[in-house]
Amino acid sequence: MEGGGILPDFEPKILAFACNWCSYAGADLAGVSRIQYPPNMSIIRVMCSGRVDPIFILDALKKGVDGVMVLGCHPGDCHYISGNLMAERKMRWTKELIEKAGCDPRRLKLEWISASEGERFANTAREFTEQIKELGPLQKEDKEKISAELKAASKVVDESRVRVLMGKERELVEEGNVYGDKAAQKDFDALMKGILDDEHTREKILLAAKAEPLSIKEISKRMGMPSQEIGRHVMWLRHKGKIALHGIEGRSPLYKTVEVEV
Numbered sequence: 001m002e003g004g005g006i007l008p009d010f011e012p013k014i015l016a017f018a019c020n021w022c023s024y025a026g027a028d029l030a031g032v033s034r035i036q037y038p039p040n041m042s043i044i045r046v047m048c049s050g051r052v053d054p055i056f057i058l059d060a061l062k063k064g065v066d067g068v069m070v071l072g073c074h075p076g077d078c079h080y081i082s083g084n085l086m087a088e089r090k091m092r093w094t095k096e097l098i099e100k101a102g103c104d105p106r107r108l109k110l111e112w113i114s115a116s117e118g119e120r121f122a123n124t125a126r127e128f129t130e131q132i133k134e135l136g137p138l139q140k141e142d143k144e145k146i147s148a149e150l151k152a153a154s155k156v157v158d159e160s161r162v163r164v165l166m167g168k169e170r171e172l173v174e175e176g177n178v179y180g181d182k183a184a185q186k187d188f189d190a191l192m193k194g195i196l197d198d199e200h201t202r203e204k205i206l207l208a209a210k211a212e213p214l215s216i217k218e219i220s221k222r223m224g225m226p227s228q229e230i231g232r233h234v235m236w237l238r239h240k241g242k243i244a245l246h247g248i249e250g251r252s253p254l255y256k257t258v259e260v261e262v
Helices: 023-032 054-062 083-100 118-135 143-157 160-175 185-211 216-223 227-239
Strands: 014-019 041-046 067-072 108-112 243-249 252-257
Touching (some): 014 023, 023 067, 083 108
Antiparallel strands (some): 243 252
16 A cells, blocks of 8 residues: 655646536636636536546556546535536546555545535635645555556456446445345445455456466465465356466466457
8 A cells, every 4th residue: 555745746637527517617617716726637528427437547557547536516416416426426437446556545535516615616626636645646665566457457347247347336226226135334334345355456467477478376476365366266267268378387277368359
């Protein structure tokens, strides 16, 4: 995990996704009202905060952004009824993946800002900028390692099971399935965390074995995980055709990621 400490010359790069109907209008109001806030932020207007894909956030961090804000309408005021509530759930799991990648989850902030809240927008921008300054540059220490971890996280949220569960969480927990059965939040959370753990580990194995054939013992050493756990995931990946046997070194089988032709 990252350390803190303010660097005097550090000016963070911050990206904000702002919904068209409320928060973008709030940012516009701050501008026309000449309310001062740090110039570190680049704003991308989206139709709804619920349309902000976790991949956008992970890719932004991977490409050198130090912090990301997602700004939407207040609950109950969403132009698309429940898009902001979907965003809230997706951002919770995105923070989980950011932390798994070894980054501080405070680098992602979700905030509700209405069209009339120019002052609130400016205050939020100032507070978040100061927070990111305290955290320091995201890739100040091991750029290659953090980039690889975030790449693995991006692949996790592109996995079909993860996408379906993220999109269906509110429906499953609050509304129930076609039979009216609802999932307990704690049960859903446990399921989701288990899937994220497994998929993130598997993606890191695939990235590690992409450059060169590796034994389970070597993968275990590089990832700092028990060989038995790595072996379980390697067998699953081999069954799915994502990794293949690539020779023997001594008594140890070597495995290499299967390259998929596009």
